[in-house]
Amino acid sequence: MTRTPVNVTVTGAAGQIGYALLFRIASGQLLGADVPVKLRLLEITPALKAAEGTAMELDDCAFPLLQGIEITDDPNVAFDGANVALLVGARPRTKGMERGDLLEANGGIFKPQGQAINAHAADDIRVLVVGNPANTNALIAQAAAPDVPAERFTAMTRLDHNRALTQLAKKTGSSVSDIKRLTIWGNHSATQYPDIFHATIAGKNAAEVVNDEKWLAEDFIPTVAKRGAAIIEARGASSAASAANAAIDHVHTWVNGTADGDWVSMGIPSDGSYGVPEGLISSFPVTVKDGKYEIVQGLEINEFSRTRIDASVKELEEEREAVRSLGLI
Numbered sequence: 409m410t411r412t413p414v415n416v417t418v419t420g421a422a423g424q425i426g427y428a429l430l431f432r433i434a435s436g437q438l439l440g441a442d443v444p445v446k447l448r449l450l451e452i453t454p455a456l457k458a459a460e461g462t463a464m465e466l467d468d469c470a471f472p473l474l475q476g477i478e479i480t481d482d483p484n485v486a487f488d489g490a491n492v493a494l495l496v497g498a499r500p501r502t503k504g505m506e507r508g509d510l511l512e513a514n515g516g517i518f519k520p521q522g523q524a525i526n527a528h529a530a531d532d533i534r535v536l537v538v539g540n541p542a543n544t545n546a547l548i549a550q551a552a553a554p555d556v557p558a559e560r561f562t563a564m565t566r567l568d569h570n571r572a573l574t575q576l577a578k579k580t581g582s583s584v585s586d587i588k589r590l591t592i593w594g595n596h597s598a599t600q601y602p603d604i605f606h607a608t609i610a611g612k613n614a615a616e617v618v619n620d621e622k623w624l625a626e627d628f629i630p631t632v633a634k635r636g637a638a639i640i641e642a643r644g645a646s647s648a649a650s651a652a653n654a655a656i657d658h659v660h661t662w663v664n665g666t667a668d669g670d671w672v673s674m675g676i677p678s679d680g681s682y683g684v685p686e687g688l689i690s691s692f693p694v695t696v697k698d699g700k701y702e703i704v705q706g707l708e709i710n711e712f713s714r715t716r717i718d719a720s721v722k723e724l725e726e727e728r729e730a731v732r733s734l735g736l737i
């Protein structure tokens with residue numbers, strides 16, 4: 409094997425998403441079947457032993473692509489030379505909470521991690537924030553890393569995107585692979601807006617195939633937007649394997665690109681497109697080529713969509729104000 413290993417840092421490595429994620433990274437599903445990886449696992453001190461247990465299991469898989477595992481409770485060590493950082497470590501919500509309720513508990517984690525990324529990460533660092541509230545935590549980390557291009561900080565809305573694909577496929581009796589150009593707009597929260605007006609199903613406009621605005625407004629959108637809470641209600645714990653799967657999808661697409669004629673949803677710093685204030689980390693439709701994403705431009709936004717995008721963006725602005733007043737940005 410001649411390729412230089414890619415350094416992948418995972419925070420919250422001993423948590424439930426960490427456990428579902430690490431084995432897939434080490435097996436090559438994050439970056440590609442020919443890309444060797446070195447793992448850096450960041451945990452809080454009391455969870456280091458559990459992270460060591462996970463590392464022992466990773467060893468026991470004898471993954472040919474896994475070229476090393478380092479475990480630490482020091483962000484400066486964890487992000488040293490990191491090419492990809494998956495910021496998962498944060499408290500999950502429990503029944504009855506909204507993700508925004510975690511802002512105070514979790515926001516403080518992301519500023520020092522952003523600072524450590526700024527000081528130590530590799531020049532090509534790409535950051536995905538999974539820990540909730542993901543968009544605003546990504547904003548905190550990005551604000552703490554002024555030397556890293558802002559666009560390298562992203563938040564995960566791919567789980568919402570994947571949820572929407574399946575709900576739409578079930579409604580229309582189609583396969584998820586027939587569906588293209590679906591979009592999640594806004595925040596990874598109950599205000600997010602899954603948009604099917606530009607989506608296609610086997611080449612036909614999805615909204616026309618569905619032809620049922622009541623289902624859209626009263627079933628599809630709330631089902632996707634409140635799916636995280638439904639999982640907590642059913643499992644007694646928040647989504648883990650599906651979240652890890654979405655993290656794999658997000659980074660894999662960011663590195664390897666989108667398929668021709670399709671796009672994905674990513675929480676990214678706004679450039680002002682579609683009336684989303686510049687700098688907010690909001691979900692957009694993006695295409696990716698040569699490791700760079702671009703917001704899909706020129707989509708017509710109807711009244712139904714406009715109201716919903718605006719509501720989610722307003723929530724992001726409120727979260728930004730909240731972390732500003734906490735001194736986190």
Ligand SMILES: NC(=O)C1=CN([C@@H]2O[C@H](COP(=O)(O)OP(=O)(O)OC[C@H]3O[C@@H](n4cnc5c(N)ncnc54)[C@H](O)[C@@H]3O)[C@@H](O)[C@H]2O)C=CC1
Pocket residue numbers: 419420421422423424425426450451452455496497498499500501517537538539540541542564565567568596646647648651
């Ligand atoms: N964006 C998304 O679509 C999704 C986000 N999430 C979020 O992901 C986060 C993690 O979820 P789980 O793995 O289920 O939680 P978990 O509680 O099982 O694991 C979290 C881990 O993070 C560690 N941790 C806490 N503070 C840390 C720090 N400063 N540095 C490094 N590690 C730290 C904890 O020790 C724990 O091992 C939660 O905030 C959850 O809400 C979960 C599902 C989907």
Ligand SMILES: O=C([O-])CC(=O)C(=O)O
Pocket residue numbers: 500501507540567635636637639646647
């Ligand atoms: O709902 C939660 O708290 C966990 C999460 O973000 C999701 O499943 O989308």
